[in-house]
Amino acid sequence: MSTSADPSADLMLRVQAGDAEAFEQLVTLWQDRLVTLFLHHTGDHSTAQDLAQEVFLRVYRAREGYRQTAKFSTWIHTIANNVSSDLRQRAYRRMEHGVAPSTSSSSSAVGLEQIAVAASGERPAREADRQELQSVVRDAIAALNDNQRMAVLLAKFEHCSYEEIATAMGLSVPAVKSLLFRARDQLRATLESYQRDGVRSPAAGEAGGGAS
Numbered sequence: 001m002s003t004s005a006d007p008s009a010d011l012m013l014r015v016q017a018g019d020a021e022a023f024e025q026l027v028t029l030w031q032d033r034l035v036t037l038f039l040h041h042t043g044d045h046s047t048a049q050d051l052a053q054e055v056f057l058r059v060y061r062a063r064e065g066y067r068q069t070a071k072f073s074t075w076i077h078t079i080a081n082n083v084s085s086d087l088r089q090r091a092y093r094r095m096e097h098g099v100a101p102s103t104s105s106s107s108s109a110v111g112l113e114q115i116a117v118a119a120s121g122e123r124p125a126r127e128a129d130r131q132e133l134q135s136v137v138r139d140a141i142a143a144l145n146d147n148q149r150m151a152v153l154l155a156k157f158e159h160c161s162y163e164e165i166a167t168a169m170g171l172s173v174p175a176v177k178s179l180l181f182r183a184r185d186q187l188r189a190t191l192e193s194y195q196r197d198g199v200r201s202p203a204a205g206e207a208g209g210g211a212s
Helices: 007-016 020-042 044-059 073-096 106-120 125-144 146-156 162-169 173-196 202-206
Strands: none
Touching: 007 020, 007 044, 007 073, 020 044, 020 073, 020 146, 044 073, 073 146, 073 162, 125 173, 146 162, 146 173, 162 173
């Protein structure tokens, strides 16, 4: 058994050597994480599963060129970001041809709520307020541009560093910091506006600031 600090990279090296069982183990290890990432990005579980499968397909196709020069998580997040970018391009083409985009499923609402609450420093909503808050958060997440949304998801759900997000998205570290700052500021503003409208108790503001 490997003692490497990066077991996913060890599995990928075995995949590169033609080990089919190692690929199955890699899929098992990453399936739920990728589906969750895409679920919060698209809001649709079926689409998230399809995108995760596309990532694994690209991982397998790229196996011969894989080099263990960085964390495996950074490498697979780069592929996931490329898959997400391709999805956006297909969506834009559908819009150009007059095909309406699918609506986001409410299945991701709780996760998106957690992002916004963390960004705003607010406590979770009381159950009575939850449905309305979820609607507010869905609108806030939808209002983020695609790069902001992906950066937030990688930071909050995959716990990636600035450097890892920058590598995965093909950006500079300052650009990632700027994306996250603007995204969190936008989410915070949405939640503060929600409070000012009297939907939630002002006491919720006692919680600490947003994630650093």
